[in-house]
Amino acid sequence: MLTQLFKIMWRRKGSNFLLLTEIFFSFLVLFATGTLITEGLINYFSPQGFDHTDVYDVRINRQGEGNPESFPKMQQIDQVLKGFPEISNYSFTDVNTPFSFNIMDGSIGTEEQQVRSYNYRVEPAYLETLDLEMAEGSWFQKGDVRIPKPVVINEHLRDKLFPGESALGKRIKSDGGTEYQVTGVVKHFRQDGNLTAPESSYFVMYNDKDTADIAGNILLEIKAGAHPAWQQNLIDQLQEIGGSWSIDLVPLTEARASKAKIKVIPAIALAVVCGFLIFNVALGLFGVLYYNINKRYSEIGIRRALGATATAVRRQMLGEVLVMATLGVSLGVLLALQFPLLGVMNVETYIYLIANAAALLLIYLLVALCAWFPSKQAAQIEPAIALHYD
Amino acid sequence: MILLSNIEKVYRTSSIQTLALRNVNLAVAKGEFLSIMGPSGCGKSTLLNIMGLLDAPSGGTIKLDGQTVSNLPDQKLAKIRNEKLGFIFQSYHLITDLNVIDNVELPLIYRNVSASERKKRAMEALEKVGLSARTKHYPNQLSGGQRQRVAIARAIVGRPEVILADEPTGNLDSVMGDEVMNILLQLNQQDGTTIVMVTHDEAQALRTQRLLRFFDGQPVNTESYATQLS
């Protein structure tokens, strides 16, 4: 039975080639879209390494005012924040706060290897304000003036620079020439949280005695259940100190929402394209399979006349199609395996593997579904009628 | 052997209804060679298909070997077609993508016979029809007469009790036709196979035991002859 099946399929290599090609390209389409979808989903569901609930971003625009004039104002602001009852933690930072549209990046690393990395200048209280999680070592302490300066890196950067080993005590140098010593490693952290892929980051400390080194933003963690009146109250007090400065208070949840909007639009567009592609793949497969099976009514009639049950006929049709699917998909997998080897789409290997498995599953499902209906129809027709097709 | 009682067959298409068989009663005895003649469209093929369980009648009952088979489920019908019946068609109905021996083996495939046994029995059947030298050919590499002999080999490979032949010589010239006819007569007389054959050839019909004349969905009379091998 099986050898006969293969003989027939070999003799029909012409029309089977069409089906094979269709399955091969369908697999590639599903694999590529599957990779993008898997990556997005994994990012979304993996921990973002910080907790932004009840955290607010104070965005200060000094309207070009010079550092010497601004410095005492910042110190006054520091005093106000210290005495503000609703604030549990706060940290001065550069403008690249979580979910903001500002980034700061540069290269950092050892003599052997430099890694493109995002960097954050923050105060020690940044740790508590955003509830960062330490993977090893410790965060920096206020007043730490060690040379080389302490730096905290995230796991992603550690795994690039020091794969498989501890980063603690290692010395790294930024492209600006400053030397740092790693005191700790934080988990997961990335600026846009679960809206983005893992990325390399490092944190260095503000020198709060330095008049040349003035923060652009302040992150505040507010005590849960604080009366909303604190917001206006705070802005009024800060505005009074800042004078001509413009000051905005933005909840991080809101910042995240506007960031998400920008990331979601292309994601939706992609999803629509994917949906359309999958629909097309299904339609194409159905067409080819329907055509292939309909062409064989006379053969089906002959087999039924010679003693094949309807079930046997249906099984044969499905079996042939599944063999073709396996062939087409094998070629597809062979090509898909080149993706991680050649770094085509710049995602982690395990994501390719997941996408590969998902595409396989979907192809078999689609093929089985698309073959099932015409096979069933072909098997049900009376043998005498089937014999009339030629 | 075959007993048809009150068989009716109505074909319904969206616009017309054709009464292809009207109240047919017919008994075919074991070991008989029956031929059926009649004008085109009178229902001969329909009758043969219904006898061969390839089509369901709209009414009436069919008995094979005393067993009522008109209402059996597909599984049982397939088994009967496979074991008791052999078919020969005017247009041969070989599977074009299988070679001669694979075509002949087909009925045995649905019977779980081992590959070596299948090969052996297919070769025997091909020898009987004088085609043992062409086992690796594909149907499109054979003449019409050779194709029909392959079809006969396929019909007899499972040693059925009944062979149903629908114009088996219809596409063949008279020499080839006679050759096929001789094979059928031999099967009937030497192996005792019951044969029902539809034909348009009076001379061939005269060589069978009994001729049934069919008109407009009904038998109109039957004539008996002494059969002879030429």
Ligand SMILES: Nc1ncnc2c1ncn2[C@@H]1O[C@H](COP(=O)(O)OP(=O)(O)OP(=O)(O)O)[C@@H](O)[C@H]1O
């Ligand atoms: N599948 C079908 N659908 C509708 N009508 C059919 C079908 N098959 C046969 N018929 C009709 O049934 C009648 C009998 O057809 P059948 O094929 O049995 O004739 P026949 O005696 O074998 O003719 P011929 O000698 O030309 O082969 C015809 O009128 C035909 O049009």
Ligand SMILES: [Mg+2]
């Ligand atoms: Mg006919």
